[in-house]
Amino acid sequence: MPDSKPQTIRELFLRSQRDLLTFLTRRVGRDDAPDLLQETFARYINRDAAAEIADPPAYLRRTAGNLVKDFARHRQVERKYFTDDGEAADAPSQMASAESLVDDARRALLLAQAVATLPPRCREIFELRVTHNLSQREIAERLGISRKTVEQHFHLAMERCRAALQQ
CATH class of the missing domain: 1.10.10.10 (Winged helix-like DNA-binding domain superfamily/Winged helix DNA-binding domain)
Incomplete structure (x- = not known):
């Protein structure tokens, strides 16, 4: 049942943060979950019609799920095109320094x-x-x-x- 009273972003964050972080951690791991949580709220805040969203927690959950899918696709592309062969142009040299x-x-x-x-x-x-x-x-x-x-x-x-x- 959607909440009919308007919520401040802070209240929404405090109510939703733990559940969303748990959801994201299960799907992408502890290292990347906080970044996706931040991106979830950034997308909510930057949305032009954020005040018109009927169920903000559901919107956040859906946004987080979409970010998880994007994250998985991005990782798949990284694995396909960026192999860890140590020969990237900006990778540190494996050769010993002159010193x-x-x-x-x-x-x-x-x-x-x-x-x-x-x-x-x-x-x-x-x-x-x-x-x-x-x-x-x-x-x-x-x-x-x-x-x-x-x-x-x-x-x-x-x-x-x-x-x-x-x-």
Whole structure:
């Protein structure tokens, strides 16, 4: 039954906001529902004959439903034409910045210098572990030494590499 007394927009908003937001949230999600709620009321306010609407809450509900349909169509078009391939003209570059490339090169040089200063057996164990991805057991078997010795040499190598990077 339509309400016969005129309502202010504020009263209408306060009465309808919660129901409309719940309706919109179920259909488009929490992130987009508030925007569609705002657009629903903006369309009501901007309507030339808003005062002549017999049942404003029903009008708002219908407007919200139409906005949901428009929203779904818009998302469908976005999915069709705008793929997330990371190659959009205004998308951030996936390449590292010149600053980070210089920093990476400096760190690589410091690591190479630290590895070069390791004792020969320690450097060999470090390279087998890091470069060839061998386990401590595999290195111990290959070199004919105990796993504990491999562990100690690798630990020393890692300490020196960390120290070199902190310079």
